[in-house]
Amino acid sequence: MKFSVFIYSLVLSRFIVSSSDYCEGSSKGSVCSEESMQVSRNLLQATMRAVRVHAFGGPEALRFDTDVAIPEPKEKQILVRVHAAGVNPVETYLRQGTYHIKPALPWTPGNDCAGLVEKVGGEVTKFKPGDRVFTYKTVSGSYAEYTVANENDVFNLPSELSFQQGAAMGIPYFTAYRALILRAKAKAGQKVLVHGASGSVGIASVQLAKAYGMTVYGTAGSSEGLKLVSNIGARSVFNHKEPGYTDKIMEATDGLGVDIIIEMLANVNLQKDLELLARGGTVAVVGNRGNIEINPRLTMVKETSIVGVLFPPGAEEEKQQVNAAIQPGMEQGWIKPVIGKEYTMKEASQAHEDVISNKPTLGRLVIVI
Incomplete structure (x- = not known):
C-alpha cells in the first residue's frame, strides 16, 4: 500500500511540475503561476x-x-x-x-x-x-x-x-484578407482607404494592403489612433470625427478618390464612401450596426460597387489560402497584430x-x- 502511494505521489508531482510548460507566453512572464497550477489540478479532475x-x-x-x-x-x-x-x-x-x-x-x-x-x-x-x-x-x-x-x-x-x-x-486577418483580396479584388498600385483603421480588422487591412503594394489611407477617431495607423504603414491618416475630413481625403488623392474602401461602420459612413470612390471603385462592408440612407445614383455615375464581407460556413479552401498568404508575414515581421x-x-x-x-x-x- 505504501509503495502504491509513493508511486502515485511521484506521478502527481511530475505532472504538476510539467505544468510550467503552460506558463510560456504569459503576459506576466512568470515561470509557473497559481493559475497554471490550477490548470494542472483541473486536468486531474x-x-x-x-x-x-x-x-x-x-x-x-x-x-x-x-x-x-x-x-x-x-x-x-x-x-x-x-x-x-x-x-x-x-x-x-x-x-x-x-x-x-x-x-x-x-x-x-x-x-x-x-x-x-x-x-x-x-x-x-x-x-x-x-x-x-x-x-x-x-x-x-x-x-x-x-x-x-x-x-x-x-x-x-x-x-x-x-x-x-x-x-x-484568426478573425481579424482572415476577414481583412477576404475583404481586400477576395471580395474587393484589390491590386498592387491601387489606392485603399481603411475607414476605421485603428481596430483589429483595420490594422490587419492596412498591413496587408501595404504588403501587397497598395497606397494606404486610414482614418481613426483619436490622436493615438492616428499615430498608430501611421506607424503601421498608412501614407496619410485622417480623423473621422473632424468635419470636412472627407474633403482632405479627396485632396490627398488629387481629387480622384480611392479605388477600394474597407468599411467598418457602414451605417455611418456608406454615403461618404460612395462619394470618395474613384470610377469603378468598390466598398467592402466589414461592419454595420444599423440602417443608412444612400443615393444609389452615385454607384451609377462612377459604376462603383458595394460588396458585403463575411466568411461563409465551411470555405475550407479559402481559409487555407488566407493562411498560406499570412504565414510568411508572421514569420518575416510584416504582420504584427497590435494588442x-x-x-x-x-x-x-x-x-x-x-x-x-x-x-x-x-x-x-x-x-x-
Whole structure:
C-alpha cells in the first residue's frame, strides 16, 4: 500500500511540475503561476475554468464558472490549451440573444484564440501535442482554459508572435484578407482607404494592403489612433470625427478618390464612401450596426460597387489560402497584430462593454487565460 502511494505521489508531482510548460507566453512572464497550477489540478479532475452564458442578457450575463468539463476532441478535432482569446463584437450579439443564430445554453463565447495543442483526435495529421497554434473558429468556445476546434480551423503560430498576438490573427486577418483580396479584388498600385483603421480588422487591412503594394489611407477617431495607423504603414491618416475630413481625403488623392474602401461602420459612413470612390471603385462592408440612407445614383455615375464581407460556413479552401498568404508575414515581421487591452477571465463582461463602445479603438482586445 505504501509503495502504491509513493508511486502515485511521484506521478502527481511530475505532472504538476510539467505544468510550467503552460506558463510560456504569459503576459506576466512568470515561470509557473497559481493559475497554471490550477490548470494542472483541473486536468486531474477533468474540469476547467470558463466564462459562460446561462441566460441571454447584458454583459452581466457572462458568468465565471470553475467546474466546467474539459471537452474531448473527436477524430478530426484538436484540444487546445488556451493562453489568450480574442474578443469580437459578434459575441456580444450572441450573448444578448439578438443575433440570427442563438447558441444553446450554457454557452461559452469565443472563436479565435491561441495556445498549445494539448491533445489530438485519431485522424488529425497536421498537429501534435505541444505545437503553438491559433484558431479561426472553435467548437466549444475560447473563453476557457481549454477549447476544441476542428483541424481545418487550427493554424501554426510562429514563435515570432506571442499568444496574445496569436489571438488577434484568426478573425481579424482572415476577414481583412477576404475583404481586400477576395471580395474587393484589390491590386498592387491601387489606392485603399481603411475607414476605421485603428481596430483589429483595420490594422490587419492596412498591413496587408501595404504588403501587397497598395497606397494606404486610414482614418481613426483619436490622436493615438492616428499615430498608430501611421506607424503601421498608412501614407496619410485622417480623423473621422473632424468635419470636412472627407474633403482632405479627396485632396490627398488629387481629387480622384480611392479605388477600394474597407468599411467598418457602414451605417455611418456608406454615403461618404460612395462619394470618395474613384470610377469603378468598390466598398467592402466589414461592419454595420444599423440602417443608412444612400443615393444609389452615385454607384451609377462612377459604376462603383458595394460588396458585403463575411466568411461563409465551411470555405475550407479559402481559409487555407488566407493562411498560406499570412504565414510568411508572421514569420518575416510584416504582420504584427497590435494588442489594445488585456483582460482576465473575470473581466470578460468589461471586455464585452469595451468592444462595442464608442470609445476610440486601438488594436485587439484579448482575454488572457
